[in-house]
Amino acid sequence: MIIKVSEIPEEGLRLEGPEAFPQPFQDRTWRLEDVGLGVEKDGDTVFVTGHLRSRVPQVCSRCLESYEATVDADVDTRLVPAPAARGEERELGADDLETDVYDHDQIDLNALIETETTLGLPMKPLCREECRGLCPSCGASATPGTTPGPTTATASPGAKRLTMVTDFFQEVASVSMRDIAGVDRERAVEIIRSPAFLLLSLVAVVPLAIESLDGIHAILNGLAIWSGTLWALLMYRLFAARQIGVAWAMGTVFFTAFIGIPLLSLYLQLPGDIFGWLEKIDFFPLTLGAYILGVGVREELTKAIPLFLFVRFSTKMENPTAGIVLGVMSGIGFAITENVFYVYTNLNEALNAARRTGQLVHLVGPVYTNVVRMAMTPFFHGCLAGIFGYFISLSAVDHARRWALLVAGLAISATLHGLFDTLVPRSPLWGVVVEASTFFLLLTYLLKARGLTSATELTHGLLDAPPPPAADGPRVGA
Numbered sequence: 001m002i003i004k005v006s007e008i009p010e011e012g013l014r015l016e017g018p019e020a021f022p023q024p025f026q027d028r029t030w031r032l033e034d035v036g037l038g039v040e041k042d043g044d045t046v047f048v049t050g051h052l053r054s055r056v057p058q059v060c061s062r063c064l065e066s067y068e069a070t071v072d073a074d075v076d077t078r079l080v081p082a083p084a085a086r087g088e089e090r091e092l093g094a095d096d097l098e099t100d101v102y103d104h105d106q107i108d109l110n111a112l113i114e115t116e117t118t119l120g121l122p123m124k125p126l127c128r129e130e131c132r133g134l135c136p137s138c139g140a141s142a143t144p145g146t147t148p149g150p151t152t153a154t155a156s157p158g159a160k161r162l163t164m165v166t167d168f169f170q171e172v173a174s175v176s177m178r179d180i181a182g183v184d185r186e187r188a189v190e191i192i193r194s195p196a197f198l199l200l201s202l203v204a205v206v207p208l209a210i211e212s213l214d215g216i217h218a219i220l221n222g223l224a225i226w227s228g229t230l231w232a233l234l235m236y237r238l239f240a241a242r243q244i245g246v247a248w249a250m251g252t253v254f255f256t257a258f259i260g261i262p263l264l265s266l267y268l269q270l271p272g273d274i275f276g277w278l279e280k281i282d283f284f285p286l287t288l289g290a291y292i293l294g295v296g297v298r299e300e301l302t303k304a305i306p307l308f309l310f311v312r313f314s315t316k317m318e319n320p321t322a323g324i325v326l327g328v329m330s331g332i333g334f335a336i337t338e339n340v341f342y343v344y345t346n347l348n349e350a351l352n353a354a355r356r357t358g359q360l361v362h363l364v365g366p367v368y369t370n371v372v373r374m375a376m377t378p379f380f381h382g383c384l385a386g387i388f389g390y391f392i393s394l395s396a397v398d399h400a401r402r403w404a405l406l407v408a409g410l411a412i413s414a415t416l417h418g419l420f421d422t423l424v425p426r427s428p429l430w431g432v433v434v435e436a437s438t439f440f441l442l443l444t445y446l447l448k449a450r451g452l453t454s455a456t457e458l459t460h461g462l463l464d465a466p467p468p469p470a471a472d473g474p475r476v477g478a
Helices: 109-120 157-174 177-181 185-193 195-204 206-211 216-239 246-268 274-279 284-303 305-313 320-357 360-397 399-423 428-450 455-459
Strands: 002-004 013-016 031-042 045-059 066-081 099-102 106-108
Touching: 031 109, 045 109, 066 109, 099 106, 106 109, 185 195, 195 206, 195 216, 206 216, 216 246, 216 320, 216 360, 246 284, 246 305, 246 320, 284 305, 284 320, 284 360, 284 399, 305 320, 305 360, 320 360, 320 428, 360 399, 360 428, 399 428, 428 455
Parallel strands: 066 099
Antiparallel strands: 002 106, 013 031, 031 045, 045 066
16 A cells, blocks of 8 residues: 555554555565554654554474465654655654655555564574474474374383473474573564663663772762653653654763863852852842852853854744753753762762761761752752753744843743752752742643643653553464
8 A cells, every 4th residue: 555645644644454565565475464554754854653463373382384474563653754855865863763755745555564574573483482393213293192103112111201301302402592581682682772771771770880880989970860850851752742852862861961061060160159158148039149150040041052152053942842842951961060060069069078977877968969969960960051052942933032032031941940949958859849849830831832731741652551452462473
């Protein structure tokens, strides 16, 4: 079946049942038993998702008997125009592991079905899991229940025992990785590259690797980078909606972490820090003003450096969703490096106090504070920078109100930042209120930028209940 991309309706297409694809396979012995595909278009990008089940003749790799393998395959493919169709090369992001191309405004769904079925075939076909292959004496099937071949002589008891031992070791040698783990090499590579495996490994395995680092400073620094990376991937997954590549997002994280923060450090070394002096005065209006102007403004401007570079050298920031996502990524990068700085400062002060007094209790508070910072600050800094990023993206397309939008965005993010720093020393509960309000405000901007009517649509099914299991259980090649 050939479909024209230009004729795909806005609501998409839904193709159900094998009758929609009369002969999708070049080999007519292959049979399509069931299929359900959805085709949606976003600009010139087409997304094909769904499920298919096919029956494919195979030859058992053990007994050499013919049988039909059932292939159940999930389809999740992104198609973009071939470079030749646009007269230019197209750079794919690191998240485009399931990307294909189409030519001349046409997509061949038959070819897509055949490709997905082929990829689902087992590397080592087995007619049944308990198949024992061929008898070494007569060449007949050695699987119980089959007729054994004739023997030429009666073996002695000792020979029978030796045969049993050699048969056992032959069976052990014949066991493949697919028999042990239930996967072949191709499926194993696919699992390792899957987002679920990588993300959960980052959550559960990386901390053990960090624990092997030399020294408590290195360990805490590693944990700061680890927590920031987790937040970046989570918020990218929830907010990006395929509108910006993961490589650009993570590049923004580390640009701010390793370039933006050093620039801020150089600025802070300049003499005449009047705001630092005002922060120490116990008078709320002065303290709040000092934190807004002395901390909020300069830190939010630092986090906005990569966003202004995007405005200057690309068109990415003309999309409000991209502005929010890149702002969030920059804020998380800022938090990573800030947390590393606080780890050094707090831990060194605690170690000096422990050496002076001989009491290790001085280490408890700083370690707890660092753990809280690693868990909380990437999210909060990301929300603040995401708000400013939204206004920067608006200013990139509305030149008449550019400066008004920039000042408004900076004022909102810097004020929330200053409120948080002013109120948290008085009570952490005030920090909870400010942080929740900041996130709420960010979500209102994100819903407007994405054109969504409900915040539940942001999860893309991430938090939905899983589908019920199939009644007939798993199939071969699934």
